[in-house]
Amino acid sequence: xxxxxxxxxYETLEVSQTASLQExxxxxxxxxxxxxxxxxxxxxxxxxxxxxxxxxxxxxxxRVLSEPQARERYDAELAQPQTEIADTAGSDPGxxxxxxxxxxxxxxxxxxxxxxxxxxxxxxDGARLRRARLQQGVELEQIADVTKVNPTYLQFIEExxxxxxxxxxxxxxxxxxxxxxxxxxxxxxxxxxxELFEQPQDSGKRRLFSRR
Amino acid sequence: MNHGTREAAxxxxxxxxxxxxxxxxxxxxxxxxxxxxATLARAGHRVVAVDGDLEGANLHTALGVARPRLSLADFxxxxxxxxxxxxxxxxxxxxxLIAATHPNLESPQPNHETRIRFVRALRSLDADFVFVDLGxxxxxxxMDYFMVCDDGVVVIAPEPTSIENAYAFMRAAFYRRLRLVxxxxxxxxxxxxxxxxxxxxxxRTPMDLLREVQSxxxxxGQRFASVMRAFRPRLVVNDVRTAEDIKLGFAVxxxxxxxxxxxxxxxxxxxxxxxxxxxxxxxxxxxxxDSRSDASVYLARIxxxxxxxxxxxxxxxxxxxRA
Numbered sequence: 072x073x074x075x076x077x078x079x080x081y082e083t084l085e086v087s088q089t090a091s092l093q094e095x096x097x098x099x100x101x102x103x104x105x106x107x108x109x110x111x112x113x114x115x116x117x118x119x120x121x122x123x124x125x126x127x128x129x130x131x132x133x134r135v136l137s138e139p140q141a142r143e144r145y146d147a148e149l150a151q152p153q154t155e156i157a158d159t160a161g162s163d164p165g166x167x168x169x170x171x172x173x174x175x176x177x178x179x180x181x182x183x184x185x186x187x188x189x190x191x192x193x194x195x196d197g198a199r200l201r202r203a204r205l206q207q208g209v210e211l212e213q214i215a216d217v218t219k220v221n222p223t224y225l226q227f228i229e230e231x232x233x234x235x236x237x238x239x240x241x242x243x244x245x246x247x248x249x250x251x252x253x254x255x256x257x258x259x260x261x262x263x264x265x266e267l268f269e270q271p272q273d274s275g276k277r278r279l280f281s282r283r
Numbered sequence: 284m285n286h287g288t289r290e291a292a293x294x295x296x297x298x299x300x301x302x303x304x305x306x307x308x309x310x311x312x313x314x315x316x317x318x319x320x321a322t323l324a325r326a327g328h329r330v331v332a333v334d335g336d337l338e339g340a341n342l343h344t345a346l347g348v349a350r351p352r353l354s355l356a357d358f359x360x361x362x363x364x365x366x367x368x369x370x371x372x373x374x375x376x377x378x379x380l381i382a383a384t385h386p387n388l389e390s391p392q393p394n395h396e397t398r399i400r401f402v403r404a405l406r407s408l409d410a411d412f413v414f415v416d417l418g419x420x421x422x423x424x425x426m427d428y429f430m431v432c433d434d435g436v437v438v439i440a441p442e443p444t445s446i447e448n449a450y451a452f453m454r455a456a457f458y459r460r461l462r463l464v465x466x467x468x469x470x471x472x473x474x475x476x477x478x479x480x481x482x483x484x485x486x487r488t489p490m491d492l493l494r495e496v497q498s499x500x501x502x503x504g505q506r507f508a509s510v511m512r513a514f515r516p517r518l519v520v521n522d523v524r525t526a527e528d529i530k531l532g533f534a535v536x537x538x539x540x541x542x543x544x545x546x547x548x549x550x551x552x553x554x555x556x557x558x559x560x561x562x563x564x565x566x567x568x569x570x571x572x573d574s575r576s577d578a579s580v581y582l583a584r585i586x587x588x589x590x591x592x593x594x595x596x597x598x599x600x601x602x603x604x605r606a
Contacts, residue, residue, distance in 0.1 A: 105534035112534030
């Protein structure tokens, strides 16, 4: 691994050079958390001023990589011979090994932990929606902001407190909006969820899922 | 030996040893270890859960074994040489326990030699997985167990105290294994210096250390690189309440990579929920009392990743062999 000051923009954001825009967005969000002024992850590690410097680097990296033309120019720059070794080796460990005078090891897979954290599968019930939302690091308030749906309704959808929700036609709309915010197929989610919503309630079975 | 539900069971009967550490007490190491053990046992794997904490034993309680007959303490004191005789059945099929109850309070910890013998004996158990639940702190006794493999589990909670101790724990693990693997006296001296955080050479991170080692001898630089790559602690964030807490795992992974050059993996998270506390009070694993709860779903997901084939390259020589 290279010192922070020598990392290229991809290494700074910890994405592969073939990362999609969506992956870059996600990596950027994580980097914002990591290097936030009151970062929990940086506690006891970051020295005075580190965070600021890193935030600056992350911002620059994101600005370039999230803009297709700028990224193209940057990629061309990276492809210049003097940086070639680091790039072909992929992410950090490869670059590190080359500096250690060792033959290139297998490149580290991209940060795929995000992808691997699946949501448990099954029908789209409230619990699965909540898991999918949390996995993506989205708060209910953010969905409320985008969809203009009352956050209490969104919460009831997750908790399957159907008695507190309006008529089915509205609920369907809410669920479609919710799914859209998470980038999951709204129609299949709504279909699955509404089946549950329209089932006759049997209060005994439902929601041992109390939280907090 | 392969049932349909089993995946990645180690071949030839040698169990895969997985330690659970994290530095700080109270973050849920025992809860996570007990529940992952129970999850795998439910899926048909033969699991042995070992309590490595002679000074704060409670894995037996988490698994519903009120009074273990024998324990690690009997091995430590020499009263029982055969580790297989320490095995206790739990109420759950496929899941057995080695407790750490009734230690000799005057000198609870077995010495280094005894710990090595214990780990060797664990490797010979007839099981698929052996989990070792470690105590708090990062002293030699804890670290010996954490180094039974390259990819032990580090449990953290979303709070500064836990984060601070987790970094200290991973640093300690990293330097300790390095010192055991790097044999040249001069290198060992530098690593020893680096382990002291206030060292006068200004070595703050493994990256700084590499520069020092490289300036000595190319061969050691390479060995350092391979040890560095093989060490892949795996993070579990316990007791998460918000989406921000979940992101913490990724953030800690980033810091590990960028500051310590440690390639940690984010295994997953377990949410905060009332049923967790209920299960602890009932002295049963949550996955047994409420297998449909969110936390159980998250634990099942972690269990799947935990036993998936390793992504890392072949490990460096096991530290214990050298010790």
